[in-house]
Amino acid sequence: MLIMVDSKYSNIVLGYNDELIWKHLKHLCLQTVTSEQIEHLHRRFKQLSGDQPTIRKEHFDNIPDLEFNPIRSKIVHAFFDKRNLRQESDGLADEINFEDFLTIMSYFRPIEMNMNEEQLDHFRKEKLKFLFHMYDSDHDGKITLQEYRNVVEELLSGNPHLEKESARSIADGAMMEAASICVGQMEPDQVYEGITFEDFLKMWQGIDIETKMHVRFLNMETIAQCH
Amino acid sequence: MERQNLEAGWLLGSFWSLLLGALVVSTLKGPQQLLALDLGSENASWEPEEVPGNESSEHTFFSLDYQHVQVPFEITLWIMLASLAKIGFHLYNKLPSVVPESCLLIFVGLIMGGIIYGLNDKSPPVMDSDVFFLYLLPPIVLDAGYFMPSRPFFENIGTILLYAVVGTIVNVVGIGFSLYGICQVKAFHLQDISLLHNLLFGSLIAAVDPVAVLSVFEEIHVNEKLHILVFGESLLNDAVTVVLYKLLRSFCEMSTIKTVDVFAGIGKFFVVAIGGVLVGLIFGMTAAFTTRFTKNIRVIEPLFVFLYSYLSYLTAEMFHLSGIVAIIACAMGMKRYVEANISLKSHTTVKYFMKMWSSVSDTLIFIFLGVSTIGDNHEWNWAYICFTIVFCLLWRALGVLVLTFFVNRLHVNTVTSKDQFIIAYGGLRGAICFSLVFLLPDFPRKKLFIAATTVIILFTVFVQGMTIRPLVELLDVKRKRESAPTVGEQIHMRFLDHLLAGIEDICGHWGQYYWKDKFEYFNSKYLQKFLLREYSQPKSSIVLLYEKLERKHAIELVEAGQLIHTPSHASLLDSRKSAGMVKIVDGLNSDVLENIQKILARNLYKIRRTVPAYNRHTLPGETGTEEQAKEILILRHRSLRLQMNKSDLAHSGKEKDDSYSGHDDSSSKYKLCRSLTVRDPEKEPCVKYNRSKSACIILPLQAACAERVKKEETEKNTPSEMPWFPINDS
Numbered sequence: 001m002l003i004m005v006d007s008k009y010s011n012i013v014l015g016y017n018d019e020l021i022w023k024h025l026k027h028l029c030l031q032t033v034t035s036e037q038i039e040h041l042h043r044r045f046k047q048l049s050g051d052q053p054t055i056r057k058e059h060f061d062n063i064p065d066l067e068f069n070p071i072r073s074k075i076v077h078a079f080f081d082k083r084n085l086r087q088e089s090d091g092l093a094d095e096i097n098f099e100d101f102l103t104i105m106s107y108f109r110p111i112e113m114n115m116n117e118e119q120l121d122h123f124r125k126e127k128l129k130f131l132f133h134m135y136d137s138d139h140d141g142k143i144t145l146q147e148y149r150n151v152v153e154e155l156l157s158g159n160p161h162l163e164k165e166s167a168r169s170i171a172d173g174a175m176m177e178a179a180s181i182c183v184g185q186m187e188p189d190q191v192y193e194g195i196t197f198e199d200f201l202k203m204w205q206g207i208d209i210e211t212k213m214h215v216r217f218l219n220m221e222t223i224a225q226c227h
Numbered sequence: 228m229e230r231q232n233l234e235a236g237w238l239l240g241s242f243w244s245l246l247l248g249a250l251v252v253s254t255l256k257g258p259q260q261l262l263a264l265d266l267g268s269e270n271a272s273w274e275p276e277e278v279p280g281n282e283s284s285e286h287t288f289f290s291l292d293y294q295h296v297q298v299p300f301e302i303t304l305w306i307m308l309a310s311l312a313k314i315g316f317h318l319y320n321k322l323p324s325v326v327p328e329s330c331l332l333i334f335v336g337l338i339m340g341g342i343i344y345g346l347n348d349k350s351p352p353v354m355d356s357d358v359f360f361l362y363l364l365p366p367i368v369l370d371a372g373y374f375m376p377s378r379p380f381f382e383n384i385g386t387i388l389l390y391a392v393v394g395t396i397v398n399v400v401g402i403g404f405s406l407y408g409i410c411q412v413k414a415f416h417l418q419d420i421s422l423l424h425n426l427l428f429g430s431l432i433a434a435v436d437p438v439a440v441l442s443v444f445e446e447i448h449v450n451e452k453l454h455i456l457v458f459g460e461s462l463l464n465d466a467v468t469v470v471l472y473k474l475l476r477s478f479c480e481m482s483t484i485k486t487v488d489v490f491a492g493i494g495k496f497f498v499v500a501i502g503g504v505l506v507g508l509i510f511g512m513t514a515a516f517t518t519r520f521t522k523n524i525r526v527i528e529p530l531f532v533f534l535y536s537y538l539s540y541l542t543a544e545m546f547h548l549s550g551i552v553a554i555i556a557c558a559m560g561m562k563r564y565v566e567a568n569i570s571l572k573s574h575t576t577v578k579y580f581m582k583m584w585s586s587v588s589d590t591l592i593f594i595f596l597g598v599s600t601i602g603d604n605h606e607w608n609w610a611y612i613c614f615t616i617v618f619c620l621l622w623r624a625l626g627v628l629v630l631t632f633f634v635n636r637l638h639v640n641t642v643t644s645k646d647q648f649i650i651a652y653g654g655l656r657g658a659i660c661f662s663l664v665f666l667l668p669d670f671p672r673k674k675l676f677i678a679a680t681t682v683i684i685l686f687t688v689f690v691q692g693m694t695i696r697p698l699v700e701l702l703d704v705k706r707k708r709e710s711a712p713t714v715g716e717q718i719h720m721r722f723l724d725h726l727l728a729g730i731e732d733i734c735g736h737w738g739q740y741y742w743k744d745k746f747e748y749f750n751s752k753y754l755q756k757f758l759l760r761e762y763s764q765p766k767s768s769i770v771l772l773y774e775k776l777e778r779k780h781a782i783e784l785v786e787a788g789q790l791i792h793t794p795s796h797a798s799l800l801d802s803r804k805s806a807g808m809v810k811i812v813d814g815l816n817s818d819v820l821e822n823i824q825k826i827l828a829r830n831l832y833k834i835r836r837t838v839p840a841y842n843r844h845t846l847p848g849e850t851g852t853e854e855q856a857k858e859i860l861i862l863r864h865r866s867l868r869l870q871m872n873k874s875d876l877a878h879s880g881k882e883k884d885d886s887y888s889g890h891d892d893s894s895s896k897y898k899l900c901r902s903l904t905v906r907d908p909e910k911e912p913c914v915k916y917n918r919s920k921s922a923c924i925i926l927p928l929q930a931a932c933a934e935r936v937k938k939e940e941t942e943k944n945t946p947s948e949m950p951w952f953p954i955n956d957s
Contacts, residue, residue: 044734066732068748071722075729108730134726155721174715181715203715212723215730 041105045098054095055079070157074134079104083133090139110214120210125201127213132200142194145175178203232318239318243311247339250304251346308339309590327692329442329593329657333685336597344601356662359595360550363588364659365540367438368551369533370585371462372558379455380559381743386634386642387459390650394460394626395433395467401622403429406614415610420672427475428676431664432619432683434468436657437461437551438592439684443655443692447699453646457653465551465659466500472663473547479668503549507556510539514557515564515758522760528573529580532565564758592658599661600681606674615679616686619656627651645702652695655687656680 048062049055060066060076069075078084080093084107085100087093093100107130115123135143135151149171156167175195182199195203293300312335316328380387403426410417410425440461444454474492478484514535521528536557543553566574627650631642642650664680667673728744 041734048733060733063732066729068744069725069729069732071725072729075726075733105730105734108727131723131726134722151722152718155718155725170718174718177715204719207716207719209723213727215727215734 038102041102042098045101054097055101056095071134071151071154074137074151074154077137078130078134081133083139084130105215108213108215111210124210127209128201128204129197131204131209131213132197135195135200142196143200144194145171148175148195236315236318239311239315243308243315246304246308246311247342250301250308250339251343305594306587306591309335309594310587312594313590325693327443327688327696329439329589330689330692332590332593333597333600333688336594337600338597339594340598340601343598356666359592359658359662360544361541363592364438365537365550365554366581366584366588367441367592368462368540368554369536369558370581371437371441371458372555373562373581375459375555375559376451376455377559377562379451380459383452383455383459385637387456387463389630389634390456390460390627391463392467394630395464396471397626397629398433398619398622399426399429399471401429401625402433402615402618403427405618405622406611409610409614412610415608417608417611420675423475423479424670424672427472427479427667428679430468430471430475431660431667432615432656432680433622434464434656434659435461435654436659437465438589438659439655439657439688439692440653442589442593443688443695444653447696449649449699453649456642456646457650460650462551462555466503466549467496468659468663469547469549470496470499476668479670499547499549500552502546503543503552504556506543506546506548507539507553507558508560510535510542510553511557511560512758514561515568518565518568519758519760521569525570525573528569529576532561532569532577533580535561564754568758568760596658596661596684600685605678605681606672607678608675611675612679612682615683619683619687623654624651648702649695649699652691652698655691656684657688658684660684 045055048059050059057076057080060079066072066075077092079096079101082089082091082093085093085096085103096104107127111120111123132143133139135147137147137150138144149168152171152174153164153167156170178195178199182195182202309332312332313328316331403422406429407420407422407425409415410420435457437458440457444457470492474488474495478488481488514531517531517535518528521531536554539557540550540554543550569577627647631647631650634642660680661684664673664677667676724743
């Protein structure tokens with residue numbers, strides 16, 4: 001089985017026995033991904049990029065079904081967000097290669113049966129961090145009211161006749177709720193700046209994201225795992 | 228309290244006995260013969276009849292004609308007795324928590340059956356299968372289907388179908404063959420029961436009954452997923468039961484059975500299931516379409532919901548499809564469109580009537596079950612009956628175990644072993660089995676089957692029903708979260724859905740979210756245009772939920788006269804903050820921000836509540852200014868209420884259009900709001916961002932108040948003392 005990896009190892013044709021590179025890919029937190037899945041993703045990557053080594057934002061326009069997605073821009077944005085790509089710098093990358101693509105996809109891998117508490121916690125935090133970055137568009141580490149409003153507006157943008165003010169009020173209501181969850185009773189003079197990541201974690205406590213946030217495709221081969 | 232309960236109990240008890248006596252009397256033949264009133268003519272009536280030539284034509288002032296009203300009278304008496312019994316249970320608070328209601332009702336039925344049997348010396352009326360399937364079952368299933376939470380249902384649909392279809396088949400085959408094995412043992416004298424008969428018995432006893440499951444699970448409040456699994460399974464296995472039962476029954480009558488017949492049976496299953504769904508959806512869409520035009524006759528809107536659902540059930544039964552599946556599909560399909568089209572009052576009516584009818588049906592079913600148990604249509608055989616119980620439990624447990632094993636391999640969301648136990652143990656049998664056994668063709672051992680079915684039902688309802696609650700507590704099953712989803716959670720879940728759909732699009736692989744998104748797209752493009760009356764403002768569930776919450780807040784406020792910080796209030800200050808003072812806010816530290824908020828708060832003291840944006844969600848620690856504002860508001864509110872009452876009387880009987888979308892009023896409300904704000908000069912600069920349209924649209928209550936407010940304003944001309952409901956803020 002061959003894997004062609006168009007990345008910094010550009011044009012290297014890997015044999016199945018090339019342990020080092022294989023290990024590297026696996027090390028990208030992709031322990032549960034099999035070679036077939038990597039191959040599938042690679043094929044998809046090539047299809048999106050038009051056989052180029054990297055993908056730019058424009059390439060995502062070629063996906064017809066993505067057009068109808070209300071949070072399309074945020075999703076695309078998330079792929080280029082340097083914080084998600086585990087790079088030290090901040091801001092947006094211009095283009096991503098296959099390795100980065102796999103890194104983003106690794107956020108959507110399913111839960112494993114044999115995870116212990118610590119791993120589960122890390123797993124959950126990773127996913128929530130990804131979501132947090134999507135909400136927090138200005139990269140300041142907090143979700144402010146404006147950003148939250150932006151999210152709600154985008155979510156409801158599918159209904160063209162919905163008033164913008166309704167979306168804002170909804171966002172305000174949600175923000176107040178968040179404030180009450182995160183800070184509880186506030187003093188009259190206290191100001192709630194925005195939702196930090198810790199608060200975000202609290203808000204998602206009731207929802208079991210480990211089981212919800214995975215793409216079914218990545219689940220198929222769990223029976224025939226590589227390792 | 229105790230004394231009150233006791234007194235109520237005595238009163239109730241005596242009344243109940245009276246009614247029971249009346250019922251017993253009525254079931255006896257010819258009640259007129261018992262009465263000593265001889266009125267000299269067959270058809271006694273009120274008017275004195277002119278009978279020429281008959282000397283003894285007396286004027287009849289008091290006469291009795293029972294035959295005339297017998298049927299409706301008896302029905303009403305039964306329902307009355309059942310409902311009174313229900314009141315009786317709830318008088319003693321501890322009782323329903325220990326013994327589920329279904330048990331108590333069966334017990335009452337047993338007593339009644341015993342009394343009637345004792346007095347009459349013949350069997351009491353057995354529940355007619357037709358009555359059960361045509362009249363008693365549909366309301367319950369409709370209620371279940373209508374209030375089924377669609378999101379968890381569709382998320383778990385694979386598991387539910389697996390349990391319902393494969394699980395039922397496994398149970399049927401298992402129980403049938405095991406019992407046949409038992410029949411072979413010479414000691415039990417059961418050899419004349421053939422394999423086919425055993426399989427037939429298995430098919431009717433294996434099906435889990437939604438009525439019984441509902442009534443028991445209602446009281447134990449397990450988590451949503453578990454509830455959906457057991458409940459969905461009990462509803463959907465009707466299709467399998469119908470097919471198997473009919474198939475096997477027709478096999479009983481055929482001399483030889485070929486393999487082709489078996490395949491025909493399998494094909495029939497698909498026809499039954501898919502046909503049922505199609506019938507249901509057709510009627511559901513028609514119902515949604517009809518409600519589009521009911522704007523001027525709001526009063527009969529609820530009727531359409533019930534008529535169409537019932538029609539779907541009857542149509543499916545007519546074609547020998549699964550009526551239960553049809554009615555569920557109808558209810559789930561029409562729910563979101565009908566709710567958007569009909570008025571708020573109609574919506575409440577629909578919900579309450581559904582609950583009422585299903586409750587009545589439920590009660591009647593269990594009472595009849597108890598009554599029908601007494602009688603001489605039983606044949607007892609220890610071995611058969613005991614082994615039936617054993618095998619039912621055994622095969623259910625096995626089925627659940629094996630299927631869960633497969634489910635857990637395919638899904639990430641696992642069904643834990645505790646859940647499995649509850650699913651297996653919660654497989655209650657109920658009235659459907661009972662009716663089916665009476666529909667069996669007559670053959671020598673039918674009475675044995677009836678006895679076995681009765682015992683199974685009583686066993687599952689009493690033993691399993693009573694012990695499941697302590698077992699749940701013992702196993703510490705994850706209990707249902709009591710709170711409804713908040714706005715924030717809805718937003719997050721929606722966000723996650725879209726995100727996952729997007730990622731799947733990017734990956735180029737289909738998953739469940741793909742279908743959900745595709746359906747939503749199809750819905751918004753085509754279905755909504757066709758089925759919703761006011762397509763001009765489609766509302767997503769977040770908006771509806773938000774409106775509901777705001778309405779709830781408003782009602783609480785009106786009733787309690789208290790200030791509640793509504794969410795819309797938050798946008799007020801912040802919109803001003805962000806829109807008007809972007810420069811200042813950027814790079815402010817919290818102190819300066821607080822100051823600004825304080826200043827704003829003080830300036831706005833007279834027209835709205837003074838608490839700054841989303842700093843709090845309740846009212847503790849009120850400041851002085853708040854107290855004053857509160858008082859003003861309370862006074863205002865009182866005077867407005869009086870005015871509203873007066874004007875309500877003035878209105879003619881036309882029902883106010885108070886549906887969720889108050890479009891007709893919206894434009895006037897806009898103007899209204901703006902005029903109110905514009906009028907006050909000192910608020911002019913700050914006020915521009917205050918009037919948010921959303922708050923104006925949403926509450927008709929507020930519209931009424933606001934209209935009154937406007938009138939008052941013109942009368943009083945005191946702009947400074949503007950009555951300002953917090954709801955109005957935004």
